[in-house]
Amino acid sequence: MKEITAKELAEKVKAGEKLSIIDVxxxxxxxxxxxxxxxxxxxxxxxxxxxxxxxxxxxYMVCRSGGRSGKACAFLKDEGxxxxxxxxxxLSWEDEVEI
Numbered sequence: 001m002k003e004i005t006a007k008e009l010a011e012k013v014k015a016g017e018k019l020s021i022i023d024v025x026x027x028x029x030x031x032x033x034x035x036x037x038x039x040x041x042x043x044x045x046x047x048x049x050x051x052x053x054x055x056x057x058x059x060y061m062v063c064r065s066g067g068r069s070g071k072a073c074a075f076l077k078d079e080g081x082x083x084x085x086x087x088x089x090x091l092s093w094e095d096e097v098e099i
Contacts, residue, residue, distance in 0.1 A: 001073050002084040006092035011061055013037070020059045024072045025090070029064060035093065043068045046075060058082045065089040 012019055013036060023030055023036040030040050041049050043063070053059060060082060061069035066089040073083045086093070 001070065001077070003087045004060065004084050005087050006089075009035075009086050010093070012045055020057045021062060022059050022072070023062045024054065024068050025063050029046075034090075035062060038062060043072055046072055048080065053081065055081055058084065060084050062086045062093070063089045065091050081092070 009019075009021070013021075015019070017073045018076075019037065023034050023038045023040045024043040024046065025034075026042055027040075034040065039052070041052065046053075053076070059076070061072045061083055063069040064065075066085060066087055069084050069089060070085050072086045
């Protein structure tokens, strides 16, 4: 599985790169904040919301600590998607990034 650190992803966001970031946390977690521009699709909804995820794009998957986004990456990779997991999830993002 491809992985990226929170710091590396933050640098891409700050540089203004066009990114597809998908946050797979639950509603109450996302309500506490998410990466600017990230799309929210809870992990359990990914199978029925595949039509919202463009197969032609590369997607960065994010959760709280990296576990659920890793599961999302494995599922999406099996479905033919190009995905990268953000190591350490939002816990690392909060440690690494000043937004």
